[in-house]
Amino acid sequence: MNAATPRRGSDLARQIVVLSAVSFMLIAAVIGAGAFGNSAVQNQQGGALDTDGSYLAPAGPAFSIWSVIYLGLIAYAIWQALPRQRANPRQRALGWLIALTMVLNGSWLVAARLGPLFSTVVVIVLLLAALGWTFRIAVLTRDPRGGVVDAVLIDGVTGLHLGWVTLATVANVAAWLTTIVPPTWADAAGAIGVAVLVVVGVIGLAIAWRSSWRLAPALALAWGLSWLAVERFTGQPLSTAIGVAAIIVAAVILLPPLLVSGLRLLRPAVD
Template identity: 85%
Template sequence: MNARDHATTTARGSDLARQIVVLSAVSFMLIAAVIGSGAFGNTAVEDQQGGALDTDGSYLAPAGPAFSIWSVIYLGLIAYAVWQALPRQRASARQRAMGWPIAVTMVLNGLWLVAARFGTLFLTVVVIVLLLAALGWAFRTAVVTRDPRGGVVDSVLIDGVTGLHLGWVTLATVANTAAWLTTVVPPSWEDAADAIGVAVLVVVALIGLAIAWRSDWRVAPALALAWGLSWLAVERLTGEPTSTPIAIAAVIVALVVLLPPLAVSGLRLIRPSID
């Protein structure tokens, strides 16, 4: 196996099918994203489900600018879909391992937007939990099949993009679930919103650290998670509903999940033998 094509020597009939499926999956995701953005005059995502998915839909919703990370993730997925379709990637062992899981995440990404537009709020929770599970599978596969000879493009478009997707959807799952619960629990529960929100963020910290540990301290998931947590803090300090305890907890958790992977990465740059 060489660094240029990271491939096995013989292509299989299923390899072309895999490439086509990935291209079809990213096309479906993009069509769903355009519709979900309200580009054709329909209701945008944040205004669907009675506004439950907007930044004021729950105590755990991040501020609007946080969602700009989708542009980075989508561009990365588009670039991956084009790159994996190149002839020299067809018989790649790495692509054989990663193409199908990433295609599943693209489809579920699009299905979430369909569920938000045409389904129920509970259905969006079901779909995003499935998306989170698929991303966990995809990212774990990326880590296990990692080949240091794969090159920068391989690292960025597989490990990097999948990691960002996983980190962001981890927080998005929390926000989506909180939005749904806000519509079904008794109003009296709001008196305990600060305590519940802080407790949930503690769990998020544990999940973020677990992802980092299981991925050999990859930085990408932590970056996306810390990004979302930072904007959650901004929204709780400047938006509605306001919660200073949740905002402070969000900042602390962002540091907790981000600093260890950054520290390990820094040590590896200084002392490569640490691996």
């Protein structure tokens, strides 16, 4: 298929931009992790981005999903740079968009270190919008003949990225609001948190529905929600109501894609 597609001058440029974008993202991630004597991201902004920064912040282990996402993006950047991928129509449709999500990913870390807390909200909302659009294009251009590598490195990685950033956006906005709202709002934090999680559940189901019940976004969202529950049950600030709501919402988001994926796997055997 690729051999019959004429190459364009922009194809090589796209491949180089993707490699440059992943390099920028990784440099920002290493610095954000506290390398070179810098303080880690959770210690920036007066601790507002730490696990105790708001009622909607997940526990520390939740952030290990970044390792999976980063490895997937690195693998994608290397794979898309292969000569046989240069004129691939799907790479043309998605390469620039995935590069944009990488740049915004790294830019969030820059904003967390150098800008005000509100700047992190702006960047992560832009990242969420870019990921939503990218994942939508990935679903629309999906070719079953593309193989496992195509499905994992484009649909899978982008889906995980989208699912996690959906919850991260909620946590980021909550952290910012916590620094500006009156302290008396803490009395209603449980009710507000539960209401927000209900909205997250609706968004998660909408992503699943619009993507023909793809599993990756739901997995990432359920992962983050589960660790949010752990933090509310065992960390600070405590909130049993938010913890219970997070578990219920995680199950509601995850079960439909799991069932659909299971039926898709069984269908060939039945046929």
